[in-house]
Amino acid sequence: MPHQIVVLSGKGGTGKTTLTGAFAALAGDAVLVDCDVDAPDLHLLLAPEGGEPQPFVGGVLPRIDAERCRRCGRCVGVCAFRALARDSSGAIVVDEVACEGCGLCAEVCAPHAIAMEDAVTGWWRRSRTRFGEMFHARMRPGAENSGKLVSLLRREAVEHARAQGRSMVLADGPPGIGCPVIASLSGADHVVVITEPTVAGVHDLRRLLSLACHFDVPGSVVVNKYDLNESVAEEVERVAASLGYEPAGRLPYDRRFTGAQIQGLTVPEAGPPELADRLREIWETVRHRIETPREAERRRLVLRPVAG
Amino acid sequence: MIVAVASGKGGTGKTTVSTNLARALAARTAVRYLDCDVEEPNGHLFLKPSLGPPHTIHRKVPVVDATACTGCGVCSDFCRFGAIAVMPNGPLVFPELCHSCGGCAMLCPSDAITEEDRPIGEVETGRSGDVAFVHGRLRVGEPASPPLIAAVREMIDPDAVNLLDAPPGVACPAVAALRGADFALLVTEPTPFGLHDLAIAAETTRELGVPFAVVVNRSDMGDGRVDDWCKTQGIEVLARFREDRRIAEATSRGDLAYDVLAHVRGGYDELGRLVVERASAARAGAGGR
Numbered sequence: 001m002p003h004q005i006v007v008l009s010g011k012g013g014t015g016k017t018t019l020t021g022a023f024a025a026l027a028g029d030a031v032l033v034d035c036d037v038d039a040p041d042l043h044l045l046l047a048p049e050g051g052e053p054q055p056f057v058g059g060v061l062p063r064i065d066a067e068r069c070r071r072c073g074r075c076v077g078v079c080a081f082r083a084l085a086r087d088s089s090g091a092i093v094v095d096e097v098a099c100e101g102c103g104l105c106a107e108v109c110a111p112h113a114i115a116m117e118d119a120v121t122g123w124w125r126r127s128r129t130r131f132g133e134m135f136h137a138r139m140r141p142g143a144e145n146s147g148k149l150v151s152l153l154r155r156e157a158v159e160h161a162r163a164q165g166r167s168m169v170l171a172d173g174p175p176g177i178g179c180p181v182i183a184s185l186s187g188a189d190h191v192v193v194i195t196e197p198t199v200a201g202v203h204d205l206r207r208l209l210s211l212a213c214h215f216d217v218p219g220s221v222v223v224n225k226y227d228l229n230e231s232v233a234e235e236v237e238r239v240a241a242s243l244g245y246e247p248a249g250r251l252p253y254d255r256r257f258t259g260a261q262i263q264g265l266t267v268p269e270a271g272p273p274e275l276a277d278r279l280r281e282i283w284e285t286v287r288h289r290i291e292t293p294r295e296a297e298r299r300r301l302v303l304r305p306v307a308g
Numbered sequence: 309m310i311v312a313v314a315s316g317k318g319g320t321g322k323t324t325v326s327t328n329l330a331r332a333l334a335a336r337t338a339v340r341y342l343d344c345d346v347e348e349p350n351g352h353l354f355l356k357p358s359l360g361p362p363h364t365i366h367r368k369v370p371v372v373d374a375t376a377c378t379g380c381g382v383c384s385d386f387c388r389f390g391a392i393a394v395m396p397n398g399p400l401v402f403p404e405l406c407h408s409c410g411g412c413a414m415l416c417p418s419d420a421i422t423e424e425d426r427p428i429g430e431v432e433t434g435r436s437g438d439v440a441f442v443h444g445r446l447r448v449g450e451p452a453s454p455p456l457i458a459a460v461r462e463m464i465d466p467d468a469v470n471l472l473d474a475p476p477g478v479a480c481p482a483v484a485a486l487r488g489a490d491f492a493l494l495v496t497e498p499t500p501f502g503l504h505d506l507a508i509a510a511e512t513t514r515e516l517g518v519p520f521a522v523v524v525n526r527s528d529m530g531d532g533r534v535d536d537w538c539k540t541q542g543i544e545v546l547a548r549f550r551e552d553r554r555i556a557e558a559t560s561r562g563d564l565a566y567d568v569l570a571h572v573r574g575g576y577d578e579l580g581r582l583v584v585e586r587a588s589a590a591r592a593g594a595g596g597r
Contacts, residue, residue, distance in 0.1 A: 012318010
């Protein structure tokens with residue numbers, strides 16, 4: 001089985017995509033996945049080409065047959081999501097954003113006027129990049145089941161890596177700790193958490209690492225912009241280590257990271273060399289841990305925290 | 309009045325803008341700050357409110373009375389989320405997959421299913437100076453935040469300016485915060501990632517029928533593409549805040565820039581004035597809903 005690595009952060013905007021792009025360049029032959037299907041950005045660095053967009057059926061939506069509908073309103077009464085309402089003429093209308101697709105309205109409709117139909121809520125595709133194939137997707141705004149789309153992308157990527165004899169699947173994750181993050185994390189072999197030395201970064205890191213422990217995924221921590229506040233940077237690393245997640249390196253507060261992004265390149269490609277070197281050291285540390293996971297695993301099992 | 313502070317991309321400064329804006333507005337009007345980023349709430353770190361006791365928020369999940377269950381399978385056939393299964397040795401519920409639609413309990417022919425409350429997080433309220441404070445905190449491991457965001461929104465004060473600090477992105481959690489707002493501020497940064505995600509957020513906000521304007525944070529860190537794009541789209545840029553290491557350092561310590569750095573106050577006072585003006589105009593335009 002290929003190793004599955006996912007880059008997460010808890011707090012948004014701490015450098016997940018910049019780090020993932022760098023890892024993609026340094027790994028050279030990883031199968032790549034953008035698990036942020038809501039606001040994906042990895043393609044801006046990796047310029048994926050080709051691949052037919054595949055529709056993603058994220059759920060079902062009710063379609064009301066106006067001729068059969070007796071306008072009794074039973075469906076409106078049972079909907080827990082307030083997704084059905086009467087319009088000014090008394091006809092029943094569906095709020096597709098509010099609907100979660102449970103199908104209860106169709107079930108209770110006496111004249112069988114409601115049919116649940118597949119809803120295409122996004123697309124996904126397999127494209128080529130200069131560092132290997134990339135699986136990426138885009139969810140329709142406000143659509144349900146982004147976790148299901150993330151799981152599909154990961155499954156396809158792992159399948160592809162196995163078929164091609166590739167050793168690694170590298171994923172850029174979404175922010176937060178909710179359903180798409182859970183879908184990105186569960187079953188991964190290693191999580192790389194990138195955070196900033198801020199009180200918000202520490203707060204969000206604790207919650208994300210609790211989640212990673214809950215799903216039993218070992219990992220490493222990278223502090224971005226460490227020189228913004230070195231005492232908080234140390235606190236970040238202390239907190240992470242106490243939960244069994246060892247530091248893998250630090251990155252400075254440097255506007256040249258943005259320069260690479262503006263060129264549409266990863267930092268190992270665009271430079272500057274001292275930042276590229278730091279990223280290479282971090283990558284080597286992470287790769288070494290993935291290949292020899294025993295020590296980290298042992299520590300993590302001893303230091304299992306209470307989720308909270 | 310409801311003003312949502314949102315962004316496609318995370319980490320562009322939603323919480324920085326909304327907490328400083330709350331402080332700036334408090335001098336002129338009643339303000340309530342509501343942190344709707346319940347996965348990773350951060351507003352309390354800067355506003356440091358005195359908080360009352362937490363109020364636990366629940367959602368309904370089924371419980372099956374195994375003695376009454378006949379194993380007919382109506383519930384598991386109905387549930388599209390795979391949250392209830394009938395096994396040879398009895399029924400099984402997977403509460404984290406349940407969407408709380410209530411269908412299984414309603415449809416069970418032998419009335420063997422009732423619903424019980426499952427805690428999904430807490431809502432806390434308090435005050436930070438003149439700013440009324442509300443936030444929600446999702447329990448770690450709980451996948452679905454929208455019901456908790458709805459509970460935070462129930463604390464909206466109709467007589468105040470309500471600043472909703474939204475979660476990043478445009479998926480269901482962000483939409484749960486944005487829907488029904490009178491006005492939205494989309495916070496971005498002038499980078500390719502910032503622009504790409506701003507375009508997605510603008511599209512979503514438009515679809516929701518919420519009028520909006522943009523705040524460009526760290527406005528001198530990247531290039532001019534965000535400004536150019538806003539111009540071609542006819543989107544107003546209400547404020548530009550320059551990259552400022554003193555603000556970044558204050559924020560890293562958990563200090564509210566408005567409280568500790570005198571030079572930032574003018575910008576937030578002006579943004580506050582503009583936001584109230586635009587949101588009032590939007591409300592009037594929407595028929596004063």
